[in-house]
Amino acid sequence: MRIRFPYRGFIFDLDGTVYLGEQLLPGAKAAVGALRAEGRRLTFLSNKPIQSRADYAAKLTRLGIPTAVDEVINSSYVLARYLAREAAGAACYVIGEPPLVAELRAAGLRPVDGPAVDYVVVAFDRTFTYRKLDTALQAVRRHGARLIGTNPDRTCPVEDGEIPDAAGMIAAVEAVTGQRVDPIVGKPSPITLAVALERLGLPEGECAMVGDRLETDIAMGKAAGLATVLVLTGITRPGDAAIAQWRPDHIIESLEDLLEP
């Protein structure tokens, strides 16, 4: 089976695009296999900072899509790279989970458990508490810390609904500090897209962004001049009024439609 689109590189969102929970979505395995067989380049891109890239690679492999760690990009990885370039070795306080802390350490940054820091990193954190919010406030007030975030998502889809995502932590920190969390490096930020394009080694015009969310996946791709492919296996329903607003280049039912019929 052959791919019916001409793009040399493909950036795939994960949740709602390639899989949902522990199930591959229709066509995911066949489409990725065909892309690889044809020598196209691809990378997987998630906004979720609560697993490591190795976790994602292992999950994809387990579900039937053999994947190397460096084929996966997530917002923790992008943030750690970005911060290491902006402020090598900086002390940071992390509102986030252990995989994010590990990415920061791997990038030479210094996560510490207190307010005496240069940066407060704000992420999706299922262990968020008032104490963490207070530490962020003291870091800003007493130490002039800057605020940087992983991803702007309001909620994260789970098998029986949705749970609070990083937008909750970001809003709380912004409200009490009076400072913006900026940048937020994840989709739709061009910071994330630049990492994906660098990984593909291709210019924007030869790549497609494939995802289920209009305001992140499609918005980011369009803003940078990539082809955009909206897949209807996730959050966006067929006939959603917002589709006309964002105007993806292609709309497909599932990744099966990447293949020639």
Next chain:
Amino acid sequence: MRIRFPYRGFIFDLDGTVYLGEQLLPGAKAAVGALRAEGRRLTFLSNKPIQSRADYAAKLTRLGIPTAVDEVINSSYVLARYLAREAAGAACYVIGEPPLVAELRAAGLRPVDGPAVDYVVVAFDRTFTYRKLDTALQAVRRHGARLIGTNPDRTCPVEDGEIPDAAGMIAAVEAVTGQRVDPIVGKPSPITLAVALERLGLPEGECAMVGDRLETDIAMGKAAGLATVLVLTGITRPGDAAIAQWRPDHIIESLEDLLEP
């Protein structure tokens, strides 16, 4: 010593106006004593929902201003009264501390530890966690719960600085649910002022609002036609540019200036 203002009723903010931490501010005891000796009416009004009205009365009494429980109004009390009128006996999930839960129970409401509720009450909560944020989200998504808040304060002054106040919890809940927390009953809401005026038994035009915060104490008083007295013992510094914007009727150095010289 006599009071130099003509108003029959006085509403006093507490933190930064009557006391700071465990210290009465200058003139507080003498001014309250003179008001009582002259038969003026007064009430104490705090936005803080983390102590009970009995706690405040006990604190004032301990510091030298004998105070009965029903002379104190705080945002927990106002919220419980408001909700009991709007939705008597309603089940509610509380992001808040035990004194707020106790006020809700006393007003006949039913605080429960789960998302199957009519209302989510959002307050200053030093025990705030991700689990509470998730429960609020599920209450809204699954049960159509409405959101109501105690107070809009960003931070709460403490002896060595400030700590996050209810604005942090409110912003987090609004960000993940996509719904507004409305009403927020505490200052500067007219909901709080109505309770204070009812307690004084006087019309707006015969009362003064005395406080240290322009955007809550003074804003609320002016909006309702009370005389406003800004006292410079708290958050507002002399010469603060915002004073000209809010235009309190009187500006005093401390509560000593309520007395004739």
